[in-house]
Amino acid sequence: MNFKELFDFLHQLQQNNSKEWMDANRKWYTSLRKDFIAWLDDLDYTMAKLDEEYYPTPGKKGINRINNNLMFHPNKPVYKDHFGAGLDKAPNSADFYIEVGVKQCLLAGGFWRPEPKTLRSIREGIDYNGEELQAILDKPKFKRFFGELYEDERLKKPPKGFTKDHPHIELLKNKTFAVVHELDKEDVLKPNFKEKMKEVYLEMLPFRRYLNQAVFL
Template identity: 50%
Template sequence: MSFYKLYDFLRDLQKNNNKEWMDENRKRYHEVRDWYIDWLNQLDIELGKVDPDYISTDGRKAINRINNNLMFHPEKPIYKDHFGAGMDLNENGKQGDFYIHLGTEESFIAGGFYKPKKELLDSIRDAIDYNGEEYKKILNKKSFKETFDVIDDGDSLKTAPKGYSQDHKHIELLRMKTFAVQHDVTQKEVTQEDFMQRCVDVYKEMIPFRAYLNKAVTV
């Protein structure tokens, strides 16, 4: 098994996104999924070696369901066109994601808080109000900027959030509703033997960013 077969499965699923096809290919799906879970378990070990604060996450817990949630998004196809997995998870949910997305349209490694709930968003804004200089320093580090794109979902406020002035020195950050970054990878790069090490390297570069945000929502 390999990432080649994982992508082959996703491409076939994209062409045949229906329950009948999935039922006929259920064994193939589980073979790909189980192989990827084993890969995630090995990555879990490697991440624990580089970060003493890393929270070990079993691959079966990390991997997302392949079914779309049609209750809230009935317009979506039955199945996703990607495998998503979230690592470094804690029980209370107050921890920014370290997320791996492998899909037919795009593949990337990401982390942080994507559209967090109001309680978490308020805490992040409080941290930026108190010490936004530290956050900017992390974002402006040369190696960080070379590794990541800041995710801009186009949903930032047009004005200042409640409780903050329009002329706040960190107003552009305070207006944001998502605090996350993304590192794009190609399918060719994913299928290389060093992809796991690449994930580890990206994780290490992301540590200060996630640590700042995690502290903001827990302290």
């Protein structure tokens, strides 16, 4: 995958974010998308060898649409400023997300504002064994890679069914359970980018598996 060319395309797209420009450069976009899918397929194979519970996810299934959803977000640009994809994408599970873009590049995973049933299951998992999740979050290497949980909307009061003196009340107030490892553009362009992704994937794995276990209990 020629990420230098991908960055060039995305930069030009954001300078000319319109259907007219995209139509005129459709062949360029299609070629890059094809290469990105092939790169995802190779990454999918690599990750499957790292994790025996990995859920095979072909690049065509994992890649996100480049069009923004203007029906629900009419003020957004027509096109996104990044290529994104989710791997290890089992139904109703915390996938491993990749984003390569003009403004940011990142590796992430978890649940972003899950639907109420899933969120309830995660909170019940924390109620049952929050010590395990806290231990994962407190691990020094995990903190170096991800810092804290992704900062998003939180409840001001305890969620229904939980008291304010619950030992894990601060975790329970979260609406999003995800972590992010930010990358520089230079990280993506380095020859060892895949090795970096493998390291991040493995460090994130206990966190994602904890969430999936809570959801599927």
